[in-house]
Amino acid sequence: MHFLKLTAIFSSLLVSVSLYAQSFKKGFIINPDGDTLHGLVREGSYESLSLSIDFKTDRHAEVQHFSAAQLMAFGFKEGDYFESQPVRFSTKTKDGWQEVGGQRFLYRLVAGPISLYELRDGQEMPLFIKKQGHALQLLCFDKEGQPEYRQVLQTAVADCPQLVFPEKIKLEAYAIQSLVEDYNGCGSLEKRHQVPYVQVWGFGSLSMMAFINEYEGWGKGLAAEIRPFKRGFGSRWTVGLDYENLAYTRDYGYDFEKVRLHEISLKTRFYLPNRNAHFSPYGLFGARYSQRKSERGYHFSSGETYVEKIYRDKALLFQVGVGVHAQFGRHLFRLEVPFDRSVSFRLGYGVKLGN
Numbered sequence: 001m002h003f004l005k006l007t008a009i010f011s012s013l014l015v016s017v018s019l020y021a022q023s024f025k026k027g028f029i030i031n032p033d034g035d036t037l038h039g040l041v042r043e044g045s046y047e048s049l050s051l052s053i054d055f056k057t058d059r060h061a062e063v064q065h066f067s068a069a070q071l072m073a074f075g076f077k078e079g080d081y082f083e084s085q086p087v088r089f090s091t092k093t094k095d096g097w098q099e100v101g102g103q104r105f106l107y108r109l110v111a112g113p114i115s116l117y118e119l120r121d122g123q124e125m126p127l128f129i130k131k132q133g134h135a136l137q138l139l140c141f142d143k144e145g146q147p148e149y150r151q152v153l154q155t156a157v158a159d160c161p162q163l164v165f166p167e168k169i170k171l172e173a174y175a176i177q178s179l180v181e182d183y184n185g186c187g188s189l190e191k192r193h194q195v196p197y198v199q200v201w202g203f204g205s206l207s208m209m210a211f212i213n214e215y216e217g218w219g220k221g222l223a224a225e226i227r228p229f230k231r232g233f234g235s236r237w238t239v240g241l242d243y244e245n246l247a248y249t250r251d252y253g254y255d256f257e258k259v260r261l262h263e264i265s266l267k268t269r270f271y272l273p274n275r276n277a278h279f280s281p282y283g284l285f286g287a288r289y290s291q292r293k294s295e296r297g298y299h300f301s302s303g304e305t306y307v308e309k310i311y312r313d314k315a316l317l318f319q320v321g322v323g324v325h326a327q328f329g330r331h332l333f334r335l336e337v338p339f340d341r342s343v344s345f346r347l348g349y350g351v352k353l354g355n
Helices: 002-023 148-156 173-184 186-193
Strands: 024-030 036-042 052-056 064-067 073-076 081-093 096-110 114-118 127-131 137-139 198-207 216-226 237-251 255-271 279-299 305-328 331-339 344-354
Touching: 024 052, 036 073, 081 114, 081 127, 081 137, 096 173, 114 173, 127 148, 127 173, 137 148, 148 173, 173 186, 198 237, 198 331, 216 255, 216 344, 255 305
Parallel strands: none
Antiparallel strands: 024 036, 024 073, 036 052, 052 064, 073 081, 081 096, 096 114, 114 127, 127 137, 198 216, 198 344, 216 237, 237 255, 255 279, 279 305, 305 331, 331 344
8 A cells, every 4th residue: 555655656756747847948038138047948839938938047946927028038948049029910810900019029040140030929920030230020911912021031131242032932931041041141152152253274075076976086175264243243254265176087997087176265154153162053155266177088008098178167156055163272173065056065174363
């Protein structure tokens, strides 16, 4: 009998400790003076935590109740952080539009030059942004269903020209969070997206005619680029000159053909923004001027060669293409595919001469 009573008491203690552990977690509060007090914060539903919290300095202390108007912020040791902010927004109900306002604890999703918050209040979980030096702004649709939040976001991030604003961005936490995080890293974003001010690279090339027409040979060349603008949208563009020399031979025993081309090109390249610090995809377009010399002939059994015909022609062609720029310190690597009436593949290495 005594054993059963002890077991019941022990079980009750375990349940009590378990309930305590579930209801209170290590955390902190920040009072209106900006002082941080560490202790225990009671867990609760999102809706209840947006209005008020219960706090104890330790597990034996008396519980203190604080509304959102009485604190600057609170948080849990695990990382969830809630900040007190004045909010006002409209929510649609069966009876029409209802105004919601007052001081609330907002869950902070992102902290930085722009902070992103979510009001975890029942089914309605509106998002807010707060740019340093500006008031809290609600991200929402207007009463006619137009996406006001896009204009609010576009205005907020306009001073980061390296950031590409997605025009069709959705009003969803993950999408807004990604945009805000990119803005907060605007300095590193600019550094990441910039190509060198001056760069020179040599390359080897292989034309598609080496596969289609069974020619043997390859090309080699040199390219130089300059970035005219150091900041903003223009910093993604370069202008440059390419020189390329190509030599191919097709030999059928007795018959042969030799092709040699000298080409000079004026090209502009546009580097796309990319989160990877070392790689940037780009597009190119420009014009190339080529001089082509072709020799056709045959071989004698004695070993001598007879040139039957020589063709010379010149051409001015517009060219487009795609490529990938890889940069590691001062070292540059390129994979480029330019094409006009023919397609070629370039693999190059170079160095940067200026930032």
